[in-house]
Amino acid sequence: MNFPQEKKECDVLVVGGGINGVGIARDAAGRGLSVxxxxxxxxxxxxxxxxxxLIHGGLRYLEYYEFNLVRKALIEREVLMRSAPHIISPLRFVMPHxxxxxxxxxxxxxxxxxDHLARRELLPGSNAIDLRKHVAGVALKPSLVRGFMYSDGWVDDARLVVLNAMHAVEKGxxxxxxxxxxxxxxxDGKWQAQLRNAAGDTMVVQARSLVNATGSWSAQFQQDCVPQATGKTLRLIKGSHIxxxxxxxxxxxxIFQHPDGRIVFAIPYEKDFTLIGTTDLxxxxxINQVAIQQEEIDYLCELTSLYFKQPILPADVVWSYSGVRPLVDDGAADAKAITRDYRLELDQSAALMLTVFGGKxxxxxxxxxxxxxxxxxxxxxxxxxxxxNACLPGGDIFGTGPDNRAVLEFGEFxxxxxxxxxxxxxxxxxRYAHAYGTKIHQLLDACTCLDEMGEAIAPGLYVREVRYLMQYEWARTATDILWRRSKLGLHLPPGTEKKLAIWIAENP
Incomplete structure (x- = not known):
């Protein structure tokens, strides 16, 4: 991207392209603010x-009396399902006792x-099950005979961020x-921000307000911008998955309980895999280089092996990822007990600045x-x-607005x-239907045969899709495409990432 030489002006400058930043940009742009x-x-x-x-209410937060947070999340669970039924879907959970x-x-x-903190239209309630007779009991140890089932939702988290960014752009x-x-x-009551891109080009933005949505960097960014602000203390908690x-x-x-009080999920993932997590450390x-430690791998393997007949060993791990959750430090001694609710802090001392702390x-x-x-x-x-009451891009499956049918009958689409x-x-x-929803028509526009999809850079990954991701979804590297816009990296043969990187370098 070549930066303009003149100063850019806007109502809102959002710093941070995680879920909170793109969500705020989308909402603000949709109300007519320049963003x-x-x-x-x-x-x-x-x-x-x-x-x-997961799109979930947070069952375990009830133990810490976080009723308002759980209720808010339960309400949002169905709002989000209706807005993006292609990347968010109902999921039933088995809790062995x-x-x-x-x-x-x-x-x-x-x-x-x-079941009762919030109204449900899409998801069935909980019920007890006999694991000796239920299909979910087959994979578990014979000593586990009682259990419960309840509902929550699954989400492609990285695509949720991208769709919010796309919608923000659609709104201006x-x-x-x-x-x-x-x-x-x-x-003079405004913010003067200097931005620099990967090529080293700079531009100046004059903004009437500044949103600090930098996640794990938010406390430091706030202090840099408004040194007199009292600010919040963040507690950075690493969560890892295998x-x-x-x-x-x-x-x-x-959902498995651990004797230490934590819980761990084992989730069907990408058809051929199981996702297990998370830790709380x-x-x-x-913060820029977060990776799983061997002790976390051991912990997750040992916990799930308490439940599954088939022991899970560190050697079985085919991929892992880690992230740092920036939680508001509420004084809780144990990481798992820290609130997952968010705080919004507005500073009007000289120029408007809103800082986001925490959240899920x-x-x-x-x-x-x-x-x-x-x-x-x-x-x-x-x-x-x-x-x-708005669909995210691709979510308008059976019409222009969100509805229950799009969730319940996605298979028909x-x-x-x-x-x-x-x-x-x-x-x-x-795969296209679940990744892109109705945007599949834009992806495949004017294509009538496989030859028109361009070269197959890897099995099932055609030039047409790569160009779409680069043009409309900000993909710039092989990692962007194989591990964030999709999880094709789990399925494709060794060497695919290098081959894709070469193609991108040769086809800017």
Whole structure:
């Protein structure tokens, strides 16, 4: 991207391209505010692509009396499902009861609350199951005979970030990735920010307000911008996940209790794999270089081996990822007990600045709505919130707005796409349908046969898709494409990443 030489002006400058930053940019742009967002790396390149891939209320937060947070998240769970049924889908969870841990009565009470704290239209409630007779019990140890099932949702977290950025652009925002906010100063009631892209080019943005959505960097960024601000203390908690070959032959997920009080999920992942996580460890290392430790791998393998018949060994791990959750330090001694709720801090001392602290992926839309509700009136904008009733790009499966049918009958859309694009392999169309929703038509525009998809850089990865991702979804590297815009990196042969990187370098 070549930067303009003249100074750019906007109502809102958002720094940070994680889920909270793009959510705020989308909401603000949709209300008619002029928005610029900059992200120093790729979209979702840090915490927002390192989640457990769940849209959930947070069942375990009930133990810490976080009723408001759980209720807010439960409401958002179905709002988000309707807005993006291609990348968010219902998921049933199996909770085996292990003797000596949380008693049955406590599990029943918790699930009753979980079922009734918020209205449900899409998801069935909880029920008890006999693991000796249920398909979910086949993979478990014979000593586990009782269990419960409940509902939550699965999400492609990195794509959720990208779709919010795309929607922000559709509403008029400017999104600049690999662009660092080098400095910001307050001048005449506005912010003067210097931005620098990967090529070293710089530009100046004059903004009426500044949103600090830098996640793990937010406390430091706030101090750099407003040294007099009291600020919040962040506690950085690392969460790591491992991926192994598929451990069970059904579509339910598991939630396992550990004697130390933590819980770990085992989730069907990318058809051929099982995703296991997460850990909770205080983190004091380089936020830009976060990686799993051997002790975390051992912990996750040992815990799941308490439940599954088939022991999981460190050698079984085919991929892992880690992220740092920037949680508001509420004084909790144990990392697992720290609140996952968010805080919004508005500073009006000289120029408007809103800082986002904490949060979780399920409540990003509500966080964004509240943030813009705070900012917009101060900028003379009194437009109403709108995102609760809007589809993200590709989510308008059966019409222009969000509806339950798109969630409950997504398979019908998938089959219709396979018929319409019968010249493509059915499995490839299914992947496109889930990744792009109705944007599949833009991806395949004017293509009528496989030859028109361009070279197959790798099995199932055609030039047509790579160009689409580069043109519309800010993909710049092989890692962007194989590990964030998709998880093709898990499926494709060794050497694919290098081959794709060469193609990108030769076809800028």
């Amino acid at each position: 610029i967002l900059c992200e120093k790396d790729d979209l979702a390149s840090h915490t927002s692509s390192a989640s457990s891939k 292990m003797k000596g841990l949380r008693p049955v009565w406590m599990l029943r009470a918790g699930l009753f609350l979980y 925002a400017t999104v600049m990735t690999r662009t660092t906010c080098v400095s910001v100063i307050q001048q 991926v192994v070959k598929r451990l069970f032959d059904h579509d339910n997920a598991y 205080d983190y004091r290392g380089d 992926i399920t409540t990003f839309r509500k966080l964004a709505e509240e943030a813009v509700d705070m900012l917009a009136p101060l900028l003379g904008n009194h437009s109403k919130s709108w995102t609760a 998938e089959r219709a796409m396979q018929q319409q694009y019968a010249w493509l392999p059915a499995s490839l169309v299914a």
